[in-house]
Amino acid sequence: MHKSGRKTSIIIITIIIIIIIVIYLSGQLDIPIRKDQPLTHFIHIRVGFVSLPATSGHLISDEAYSIEMNCDKNIVRITGTSAAGVFYGIQTLDSIYNHNKRTVHCLDVVDAPRFSYRGIMLDVARNFFPVYEVIRILDTMAMYKLNVLHFHLSDDQGWRLEIPGLEELTRVSMN
Secondary structure, rough: OOOOHHHHHHHHHHHHHHHHHHOOOOHHHHHHOOOOOOOOOOOEEEEEOOOOOHOOOOOOOOOOOOEEEEOOOOOOEEEEOHHHHHHHHHHHHHHHHHOOOOOEEEOEEEOOOOOOOOOOEEEEEOOOOOHHHHHHHHHHHHHHHOOEEEEEOOOOOOOOOOOOOOOOHHHHOOO
């Protein structure tokens, strides 16, 4: 695939992810701001530049995000440097949302991951997990903003190295 075709594909995928996130938010979250007023106006979601504080120690990250809440106008703005940044911003908004009282404190957040590789390995080759458990693990990964899943699907315990004098190892492993 040419560079321009790959870039176009990435842009299209990013737009689709943002549309899915907007649909999810519009259907799932009715977030009143702390003043006990229903948030009936806007949740703005966009991909753009996020300025990190110099004291944060974070390098410029494509997973950075900011959340700005204007309590007077009932507006929440989530800005991410990429679709992943927007997703992490939504995860943070969901984590500070009080589901019982249906409120959220008015605050501003600017954040970026400290490490570029944050992952987990799931070994279903040796230990069986039902589908609902795998989905629960994926949801937990999203909540903790992990970005790599090493999904170990298959494993073969066979001995592949032929050693002169120990031919039985190779012969037994082939059966």
